[in-house]
Amino acid sequence: MTHIHDVVIIGAGLAGMRAALEASKVADVAVITKLYPSRSHSGAAQGGIAATLKNVDSDDCIEFHMFDTVKGSDYLGDQDAIENLCNEAPEVIYETEHMGVPYSRTPEGKIAQRKFGGHSLHHGKVAANRACYAADYTGHVLLHTFFEQCIKQRVRFYSEFQAVGLIVVDNRCLGIVAWDIQKGGLHVFHAKATMFATGGYGRVFKITSNAHASTGDGLALCLRAGLPLEDMEFVQFHPTGLYKQGILLSEGARGEGAYLLNGLNERFMERYAPTLMELAPRDMVSRSIQTEILEGRGAGPKKDHVWLDIRHIGEKRIAAVIPQIRSLCLNFGGVDPIKQPIPIQTTAHYSMGGIPVTCDGRVIYDEKNSLVEGLYAAGECACVSVHGANRLGTNSLLDATANGRRTGRTIANDIGKLKLNALPENPMEDTQERIGRVAGSTGREKVIHIRHDLRDSMEENCGVFRSGERLQKQKQILKDLLERYRQIKIDDQSKVFNTDIMEALELGYMLEFSELIVEGALRRTESRGAHSRTDFPKRDDVNWLNHTLAWRDASGQIRFGSKPVVIKNYQPMERKY
Amino acid sequence: MIRTFKILRFNLEKDKKPHFQNYQTECPPGYTVLDVLYDIKGLQDGTLSYRRSCRSGVCGSCGMKINGVNLLACKTQVESLKKKVIHVEPLPGFPVMRDLIVDLTPFWEKLENIKPYLINHTPPPTTERYQSAEDQLKIEEATWCILCNCCTSSCPSLWANKEYLGPAALLKAYRFVFDSRDEGAEERYKVLNTKSGLWRCHTIFNCMDACPQEINITEYISKLKTRVVSERY
Numbered sequence: 001m002t003h004i005h006d007v008v009i010i011g012a013g014l015a016g017m018r019a020a021l022e023a024s025k026v027a028d029v030a031v032i033t034k035l036y037p038s039r040s041h042s043g044a045a046q047g048g049i050a051a052t053l054k055n056v057d058s059d060d061c062i063e064f065h066m067f068d069t070v071k072g073s074d075y076l077g078d079q080d081a082i083e084n085l086c087n088e089a090p091e092v093i094y095e096t097e098h099m100g101v102p103y104s105r106t107p108e109g110k111i112a113q114r115k116f117g118g119h120s121l122h123h124g125k126v127a128a129n130r131a132c133y134a135a136d137y138t139g140h141v142l143l144h145t146f147f148e149q150c151i152k153q154r155v156r157f158y159s160e161f162q163a164v165g166l167i168v169v170d171n172r173c174l175g176i177v178a179w180d181i182q183k184g185g186l187h188v189f190h191a192k193a194t195m196f197a198t199g200g201y202g203r204v205f206k207i208t209s210n211a212h213a214s215t216g217d218g219l220a221l222c223l224r225a226g227l228p229l230e231d232m233e234f235v236q237f238h239p240t241g242l243y244k245q246g247i248l249l250s251e252g253a254r255g256e257g258a259y260l261l262n263g264l265n266e267r268f269m270e271r272y273a274p275t276l277m278e279l280a281p282r283d284m285v286s287r288s289i290q291t292e293i294l295e296g297r298g299a300g301p302k303k304d305h306v307w308l309d310i311r312h313i314g315e316k317r318i319a320a321v322i323p324q325i326r327s328l329c330l331n332f333g334g335v336d337p338i339k340q341p342i343p344i345q346t347t348a349h350y351s352m353g354g355i356p357v358t359c360d361g362r363v364i365y366d367e368k369n370s371l372v373e374g375l376y377a378a379g380e381c382a383c384v385s386v387h388g389a390n391r392l393g394t395n396s397l398l399d400a401t402a403n404g405r406r407t408g409r410t411i412a413n414d415i416g417k418l419k420l421n422a423l424p425e426n427p428m429e430d431t432q433e434r435i436g437r438v439a440g441s442t443g444r445e446k447v448i449h450i451r452h453d454l455r456d457s458m459e460e461n462c463g464v465f466r467s468g469e470r471l472q473k474q475k476q477i478l479k480d481l482l483e484r485y486r487q488i489k490i491d492d493q494s495k496v497f498n499t500d501i502m503e504a505l506e507l508g509y510m511l512e513f514s515e516l517i518v519e520g521a522l523r524r525t526e527s528r529g530a531h532s533r534t535d536f537p538k539r540d541d542v543n544w545l546n547h548t549l550a551w552r553d554a555s556g557q558i559r560f561g562s563k564p565v566v567i568k569n570y571q572p573m574e575r576k577y
Numbered sequence: 578m579i580r581t582f583k584i585l586r587f588n589l590e591k592d593k594k595p596h597f598q599n600y601q602t603e604c605p606p607g608y609t610v611l612d613v614l615y616d617i618k619g620l621q622d623g624t625l626s627y628r629r630s631c632r633s634g635v636c637g638s639c640g641m642k643i644n645g646v647n648l649l650a651c652k653t654q655v656e657s658l659k660k661k662v663i664h665v666e667p668l669p670g671f672p673v674m675r676d677l678i679v680d681l682t683p684f685w686e687k688l689e690n691i692k693p694y695l696i697n698h699t700p701p702p703t704t705e706r707y708q709s710a711e712d713q714l715k716i717e718e719a720t721w722c723i724l725c726n727c728c729t730s731s732c733p734s735l736w737a738n739k740e741y742l743g744p745a746a747l748l749k750a751y752r753f754v755f756d757s758r759d760e761g762a763e764e765r766y767k768v769l770n771t772k773s774g775l776w777r778c779h780t781i782f783n784c785m786d787a788c789p790q791e792i793n794i795t796e797y798i799s800k801l802k803t804r805v806v807s808e809r810y
């Protein structure tokens with residue numbers, strides 16, 4: 001079946017829905033999502049969304065937010081995009097409030113704001129209260145509010161449709177192919193403008209804060225259509241994942257004053273970031289935790305974790321500002337954080353890299369920023385790049401919302417000029433063939449085993465600390481896994497809700513772009529932000545102050561290129577906290 | 578420890594009616610029912626279908642009936658289930674699409690009916706609209722609803738009358754009617770103040786017991802009733 005819409009947006013998280021709200025003011029928009037909109041992973045975000053509202057710190061200013069973001073990115077962020085992000089933040093947040101987001105409030109009735117890692121006043125002097133929040137349900141209430149506004153504006157959703165193919169001919173995007181999960185069957189969505197907002201890919205790692213659905217589908221579809229991905233080696237590991245589960249305990253806890261303690265009960269951050277302590281940026285805190293564990297100061301019988309201690313914050317304040325953290329600990333970790341410290345370990349959390357786009361959300365296909373006509377992206381799947389080598393907490397809800405809005409506006413502006421170009425003769429051919437092949441697999445390998453081997457090995461060899469040796473090893477492991485993937489077995493042949501086939505497709509995606517993460521990490525012989533090489537411990541601005549672009553052709557060959565970083569007001573400096 | 582699960586299976590392409598299928602699986606300490614479903618699907622039977630995403634109790638995908646009670650699979654520790662054999666079934670009260678997956682279309686339609694969005698006709702200021710911390714607290718808990726429908730599906734009034742809006746939609750209505758920034762109460766009363774609206778609720782508390790977010794649903798529904806009565810009669 002073929003559907004025609006002016007605009008097709010894939011993904012109904014914050015980025016996709018915020019864009020839909022803009023574009024649908026002037027155009028006919030369809031949003032395709034493999035989950036019901038309210039179930040997108042944006043809803044798991046707890047801590048907050050950054051903006052210089054000055055509701056708590058009257059001396060905060062937008063320029064401080066810019067500086068912190070640039071420094072946090074380890075100078076790999078593009079400063080034009082960062083300027084836009086920080087400048088637009090206050091208006092973007094006020095808009096969400098007008099839409100109905102039930103923010104927590106200050107005593108005067110303004111939006112409440114709290115501290116978050118890496119955000120400071122006066123270029124690092126003291127921690128800034130810049131994170132707007134709704135208890136620790138910030139992402140949840142934003143997501144539901146955007147969904148509500150989409151209902152109000154009668155945005156057309158195709159829920160439980162999974163995009164499985166992207167149609168790009170001669171650098172023009174004509175739409176996508178999607179599988180109807182509920183009924184089975186392929187549909188072509190033919191559009192003037194297509195936008196990806198498919199979120200992150202934490203599921204590539206064993207311990208992750210991401211949802212089962214965070215499998216990076218949009219990235220893989222772009223790769224397969226011959227488009228490059230940017231900065232894939234930069235993956236953020238969040239310091240405080242619940243031990244063994246990886247479920248996130250928001251940085252909001254440390255914003256409220258929580259301590260990190262090692263097995264010897266020392267507040268070990270003193271050694272690594274004496275000024276900001278627990279509120280140093282995530283990459284640093286994660287490395288500090290990992291170092292404590294590697295040097296034998298971990299907690300527990302295996303000395304493989306550390307503690308997050310919130311007891312001194314007190315039951316009342318915990319219930320008022322971080323209630324979800326307590327219930328997560330009780331339900332998933334079996335500990336009551338009012339009485340005991342919480343066992344934590346680092347958890348794969350956020351993908352800084354993604355589909356390369358201009359500041360306005362237009363997808364590019366080469367080092368010269370040439371545009372793919374009619375293709376756009378925003379949110380975690382895109383790389384603008386506002387986060388560079390490491391994103392600051394609360395900047396990604398902002399990225400998804402602000403750049404979702406920006407991209408929606410770009411589409412609204414472009415739509416009059418864009419044509420509905422003719423589809424190729426059989427636009428579903430490739431996808432049909434691929435799904436047919438997967439569905440008909442009768443090999444011996446179980447998808448779950450390959451998936452687990454992928455996750456375990458990525459965690460082991462491409463995690464917080466990396467080295468040339470380990471990455472080489474991982475490169476070979478991925479080749480073997482891709483080989484095994486050809487031998488999988490599919491049990492389910494029904495049409496309705498065939499999650500067996502969809503999960504197998506997702507695994508294929510993850511294997512393919514993991515190669516870019518690993519080979520990008522191998523190629524980048526320096527340490528910057530979240531990418532930390534034990535064999536190249538220093539940042540190297542002479543050779544590596546640039547973005548990675550990577551392509552993967554049908555035979556699996558990977559090709560690299562690079563793009564300069566946009567530097568405006570801030571020259572790279574040493575990054576100390 | 579190895580535990581036995583009886584899971585209700587249904588595939589409309591093959592089956593006339595649902596049937597239970599037995600699975601046995603190893604459940605280490607800390608295992609949730611979602612972990613079990615994941616293992617069964619991956620290791621024993623790829624045809625088993627269920628919804629899931631966040632696995633941390635916030636997306637609302639994995640509501641199902643476990644040993645007779647509506648629960649989120651991800652939030653249910655296997656160790657907490659004392660019965661020898663654990664029964665897992667789809668949420669009652671909704672048409673079953675496949676195995677543990679129900680068709681929520683009726684719910685999404687009802688949700689739209691109550692106008693689930695802030696209605697405010699006054700042009701907004703250039704900053705935020707002010708709201709006192711007190712007023713925010715009135716709606717805060719209600720905004721934590723994850724639309725899992727564990728409540729809706731446990732509601733005897735809904736089983737009896739499929740037109741009934743049900744607790745989750747009513748809770749959403751509460752969240753807006755009691756939002757100090759909202760001006761849409763009148764429009765919503767038209768839907769709430771009907772036979773299939775508020776007055777179908779007989780305060781049976783099933784919904785509250787089922788709510789994984791532990792929201793005081795009945796209290797909020799009662800407040801809505803009082804509000805409608807005081808403004809309408």
Ligand SMILES: Cc1cc2nc3c(=O)[nH]c(=O)nc-3n(C[C@H](O)[C@H](O)[C@H](O)COP(=O)(O)OP(=O)(O)OC[C@H]3O[C@@H](n4cnc5c(N)ncnc54)[C@H](O)[C@@H]3O)c2cc1C
Nearest residue numbers: 011012013014015034042047048163199379380394396397
């Ligand atoms: C636990 C957790 C806590 C966080 N806390 C914070 C925080 O406090 N502050 C902050 O700023 N950031 C936080 N983040 C990061 C932030 O939440 C995300 O980066 C952001 O929400 C991503 O939004 P998105 O719209 O890009 O993607 P998502 O919300 O992940 O949405 C992706 C959408 O794409 C759809 N989709 C994916 N693949 C397909 C496909 N093949 N076909 C159709 N649809 C598809 C999904 O259905 C979904 O609707 C947190 C992240 C996590 C995991």
Ligand code: SF4
Nearest residue numbers: 732778779780781784
């Ligand atoms: S209190 Fe009302 S809504 Fe809740 S179960 Fe009872 S009848 Fe249903």
Ligand code: SF4
Nearest residue numbers: 722723725726728788
């Ligand atoms: S009120 Fe509770 S049970 Fe009902 S949908 Fe919301 S979260 Fe689920």
